[in-house]
Amino acid sequence: MLISMKNRLIATLAILAVLGLATGLIFPGKHAKAETGKAVSPGSRMEAPAKLEDTAGLTAFVDGMMEEYMNRLQIPGAVISVVKDSRIILAKGYGSSNLEQALPVDPATSMFRIASTTKLFTWTAVMQLVEQGRIDLDTDINTYLKSVKIPATYPEPVTMRHLMTHTAGFEEGGVGYQITTDPAELPGSISETLNKHMLARIRPPGVMSSYSNYGATLAGMIVEDVSGIPYNDYIQKYIFDPLDMKYSTVVEPLPKSFIPYQVVGYNSETGSFIPGTPTFEGGFRPAGSATVSAVDMAHFMIAHLQNGKYGEQQLLKPATAERMHSTAFQFDKRLPGVALGFAEKRVNGVTLISHGGSDPMFNTEFYLAPAKQLGIFLSYNGGQGSEAASNLLQAFFNRYYPAPEVEQPEFAASAESVQKYAGSYQFTRHNSSDIDKFFNFFAQLNVSIAGNKLSLGSGSEQQLYREISPNLFQLEGGTDQIGFRTDESGKVTHMLLDMAPDMPLERTPLLDQSKFWLIVVGVLAVLFIAALLGPILFNRRFKAMTLAEKRAVRLSAGTAGWALLSFITLFMVVMSMDTMQKFTSISPLLSLSLGMPILLAGLTLALLVSTIQVWRNKYWTAIRRVHYTLVTLSAVVLMIFFYHWNLLGWQFG
Known part of the structure; x- marks a missing residue:
């Protein structure tokens, strides 16, 4: 059901x-x-x-x-x-x-x-x-x-x-x-x-x-x-x-x-x-x-x-x-x-x-x-x-205490006027300083537009809210309400579900949006997989390379593989922890997995140095050097991901 x-x-x-x-x-x-x-x-x-x-x-x-x-x-x-x-x-x-x-x-x-x-x-x-x-x-x-x-x-x-x-x-x-x-x-x-x-x-x-x-x-x-x-x-x-x-x-x-x-x-x-x-x-x-x-x-x-x-x-x-x-x-x-x-x-x-x-x-x-x-x-x-x-x-x-019969208030709203409310919102009750931040990776609420109404959820779970007064929406056919707050320029900054008056939500910054990072990580994964499979798929070409070129390729493939392993391991460890595990102690497995981004940082630094050498010595064709650089940049971006979500090191509260 x-x-x-x-x-x-x-x-x-x-x-x-x-x-x-x-x-x-x-x-x-x-x-x-x-x-x-x-x-x-x-x-x-x-x-x-x-x-x-x-x-x-x-x-x-x-x-x-x-x-x-x-x-x-x-x-x-x-x-x-x-x-x-x-x-x-x-x-x-x-x-x-x-x-x-x-x-x-x-x-x-x-x-x-x-x-x-x-x-x-x-x-x-x-x-x-x-x-x-x-x-x-x-x-x-x-x-x-x-x-x-x-x-x-x-x-x-x-x-x-x-x-x-x-x-x-x-x-x-x-x-x-x-x-x-x-x-x-x-x-x-x-x-x-x-x-x-x-x-x-x-x-x-x-x-x-x-x-x-x-x-x-x-x-x-x-x-x-x-x-x-x-x-x-x-x-x-x-x-x-x-x-x-x-x-x-x-x-x-x-x-x-x-x-x-x-x-x-x-x-x-x-x-x-x-x-x-x-x-x-x-x-x-x-x-x-x-x-x-x-x-x-x-x-x-x-x-x-x-x-x-x-x-x-x-x-x-x-x-x-x-x-x-x-x-x-x-x-x-x-x-x-x-x-x-x-x-x-x-x-x-x-x-x-x-x-x-x-x-x-x-x-x-x-x-x-x-x-x-x-x-x-x-x-x-x-x-x-x-x-x-x-x-x-x-x-x-x-x-x-049955509800009195009340008429739904009328308010003219256009699809254009409600567009400003669409987007991702996160609860004000969140963490910024510690690993706790990553545990709320998916704790966001997305608001979309359906005609001139706001939509929460999709399919059979979709709930539509229509505007009944400025910055106030009511569930269609119901009484639940959502309020919004705007700044002096009219930009929406916060929202509140009436059922949770002490738990407002705020606009989710781009770097905090799980949807944004999942797209980014998806792109990175493609580049990492390509770097990892390159020496295997093009084995003959790899064998013809000089020793220095082979080292550069191995470093790129190794970094790509470790990057994929680090992300998958940390994600699975965090998401597999039950409530009791999350809030009673830091498990040895979590502590161990948090060491993986540290090693990745070292590999990424080495890869940056290698990339400079690749361009300076003009290894391979320009297109292959560009691909090598993209893999390096992918490792840098993944390091930014780990840093942003407090996964780079052991940041416990």
Whole structure:
């Protein structure tokens, strides 16, 4: 069955997701057209909205959705909690928390790893210190940091507001060190981790959003430095204890008392579930180390929805909670933005603030609709949990908060006027300094023109967007929108999918475009193969050459062969690495293969010298000397490729 365009986007973002992408992205699945306000049975749109007060109906509806998508998307276990008007109206587990021991999922005690949804605890801790006057959102964070200092790359300092809106301007990183599978490496110092893997500032703060685990970890470090309490202890004392979250922790690995309640994460292989290797965040724990139960998260949702209050406990003051939930940064005023720690989302006309989290085995989604006093928490221990969550959310809103009928706005656009939006775009969340850059070689989005509409994807996966106002496009027959930003001359510089408000895209420079390099490398390969086969195909001519000419030919053929081998080896090694391999350590095979471009550099230098001799001594005919020179230039271009993508040497973060 063909995968939808949105699921291709999920695949494109898989690496980012495992790194802790917690944007609350909603990509409707291949069996549900969420963008049209429709969903498959049993969650299809109703003539009149159902009532949440009918808990039996709600339970039956969720049961049906869970059964359908857990079977279809190969999910072994899941949990949900729904809160409305300060009370839990549904908390239920599905499937198994441990297949080997045949343990069911218990919403009260089964502890799911929630990855980047952990950041909500970090951001809440920050806001507690803000309301105490101990942190100012707009003060240079170096004022608070004791053992880490952010370099003054730009005149403008990084502030806590920048960290909470992901506008600090850090590049992305994580290959080889983001997570670990070895408990012996824990616990790790947050400050030591931040200093060891400090990321470059690649854009001025406050200009553009770019989701950052590094930024969230810095915020956790500030919580430690300002409060004088270790991060783990602070979260336990000031968030988990007041909210009666008895089955929640940010400690890694899980304390022994919690082991009986630990949910096992699974990988799906050949139709069966295989227990995955547990991962740990180590020094990056403020960005993703939490393990929680669904009922505990319901308490957390209630506190946020009730102006910071849970029972007799006041987690945040009402004004602080409102401030945290309000829009703090927007790419475009017409599209969802970013609150202080949350990403905004619109479903059927209702504004949600959300946060998701993914690791190699777990997927979590957390949604709050403050205007409806509604909260939904979902977590899955394997399979395509993000897709299941997005389908359930859309179906839920179709059933209980159906979209009002609205007319599609009209806007006259010509094929010529929309041509400027076509091209390749890359996510602002990328790396420039380390080998991480090459791991995003294919993480680009191409926009083409179909008549007077924008086209994403092709064939049965094609999605068409038509312009509804300047620089704003809407999915044909749906509600999804894409916004663009232009410079003073009218040139398009950025785009934003409304489903990912903290993940804008920017025009991909020519030298970063995978399509450009694949064409270039294809041409180089032809020249290299010709140089490699020359002595074989023209053996008689080769035997008649002088010794110096033979050496020149052998050097050219050897360089061409090594160039092809270097590119193919590195490409295959990088692309064959699974998620765990990419982000836990640098494999010996990768380190060894990175030595190949170094040797190629030496061969290329020798070939350059040889080319000069070939022309000086007038070896062969002019045409053959030109071909020899083209092979040399091909080696130089391939070296530029390796250099540009940080593959020349061992550039690890």
